Amino acid sequence: MAFWRTLSKLCKELNDLHIEALSVIANCLEDTDTMVLIQQTGGLKMFLTFAENSTVPDIQKNAAKAITKAAYDAENRKLFHEQEVEKCLVTLLGSENDGTKIAASQAISAMCENSGSKDFFNNQGIPQLVQLLKSDNEEVREAAALALANLTTCSPANANAVAEADGIDPLIHTLSSKRDGAIANAATVLTNMAMQEPLRVSIQGHDIMHAIISPLCSANTVVQSKAALAVAATACDVEARTEFRNSGGLEPLVELLRSKNDEVRRHASWAIVVCASDELMAVELCRLGALDILEEVNLSVSRKNKFSEAAYNKLLNNNLSLKYSQTGYLSSSNIISDGFYDYGRIKRGAKFLSLKELCLQEPSDLHTVLLINSKFSDVSPPPSTEDKSSDVGYGRSISSSSSLRRASKEKANAGLVSPTEMLDLYLHAPTSGRNTVLSKSAAKEKGLRKGRGKKEEEKVKEEEEVMIVPKLVGEGSSDKEWCCPSDPDFCVYVSEVTKSILPIISIREQIEVLAKYVAEKMGGEISKEKLHDFSWQLHISELKFQLKSNVVPIGYIKKGTFYHRALLFKALADKIGVGSSLVRGEYGRAWNEVKLMNESRKGVIGGLPPPEVYIVDLMFHPGGLIKLKSREADLYRFL
Structure with missing residues (x-):
């Protein structure tokens, strides 16, 4: 300790030796044993007092570095x-010298590993660091952001x-800094704050x-990673x-999935999970x-991670039309919502067309797209097009807007309008043009009744064109507007099963x-011997011709085979909370699987066996339940 006393004396007597002496002290402080000796002799206390009271910026800076x-x-x-x-x-943070501010911020960052120090800076230190975020010096802002991040x-x-x-606000502004470190640190602070909902709401309001988009586009992988985490x-x-x-x-978020950096890819996948x-x-x-990028990533043993797998599954589970098209399977937890459509089997990598694109296509011999939609509108749906001279029957349909409103009220009272459906209505309203088109049609109909006195059959024809043809154009508008075709019969189905x-x-x-019920709506019971005589193909072709579209709402189908009935069963089961999966087979086969407990075990004390899986017969003996993997089940599923 003689060395320490001599060094201290020199520092007091020779000002020009202060800076060099501090460099030696810094080396001494790094050794734990020496640090203890310095502390025991009072040298550490003297060192801190000296650093705090010095008026020489370089001395304070070097003391903070030490x-x-x-x-x-x-x-230590x-x-x-x-x-x-x-x-x-904290005193050094108030220095007028930028170098001292930077060194003090870095020292605080290092001291954050001590929980007591972390708590101390809650009231003293954090306000000063926030002020440093507003500095014109980019390095000062970076160091302050680092301290706040820790x-x-x-x-x-x-x-x-x-x-x-x-x-x-200064943290958001720091996201546009010229220094990558400042951006990454600011993003980390915002991420830490967003873990609390009230703070997250405040951050969203800024x-x-x-602001986070520019960091996502950065070439720096650390910035990319922190930005994705902030998202x-x-x-x-x-x-x-x-x-x-x-x-x-x-x-830019999707592009980060291609990154060769593991952390960037992991955080981008996590952000995709949240966004999807x-x-x-x-x-x-x-x-x-x-989805294509994640599929490729997950095929690589070295690149995939739990988050990339979760992101892939989340995308499919929230895009059930695509999931069913690609995998041919929807579980009981995959709840079919309005707007779901069965596109048919699609190969991996092939383009999956949107419902709008499919509706705007001319009818053809291509696979019929089956649509599920129980949403109501104020526009009168088309009347039943059942022709007694033809074997094409549409069955019962709602023929007035008042009937639709009654059914809508019944559905709401039954609790079938889920928050997700309401949310979907909110999201689509400003962008899809649906409300605009419908309100124009309703206004036009009202004007015709008051003014020109149009004939009833002409009004019916106009309403039919509005609802059946899925290409809606506002009169006098240069922009074509589209809305999802309605399905009044399916609305009735939902009301009735409820x-x-x-x-x-x-x-x-x-x-x-x-x-x-499903079998009755789609042609009734069919014996296996007469299955080939069931003319459902002609019925579907006539529907496509009348609708002028390859997209056919499920409620219009009155002669349906395996995959029509299985989809209708799943859609209605989901509406009333009955767990059912949907499985696509080969050659037009599809079926529903349900899980039921063995009723003979009711009341038995002890562990219950797992539920048994049954296939629901919708064709040959409607309502029958066939045990999976039985010979009868195989006859139902396969030709």
């Missing part, structure tokens, strides 16, 4: 905390302190979804995701190629009654 180097050791951090090094560092990691209290110090933390609700999409954020939480976003991400089947207590009985 603390930083020593603080990488846990025992503990000793520093006991000597209240935090007060010294302070807020696993510390909700410090994250709140940043918000209380009005730190959100245009984070637009995952902040895009947690529909409004934020919509803003992110409208700002053009999905494209609703169907609209999932469909858009698939359109941008996210009233008659939903109240049934037994799940088995619900399944059996629903199966009979």
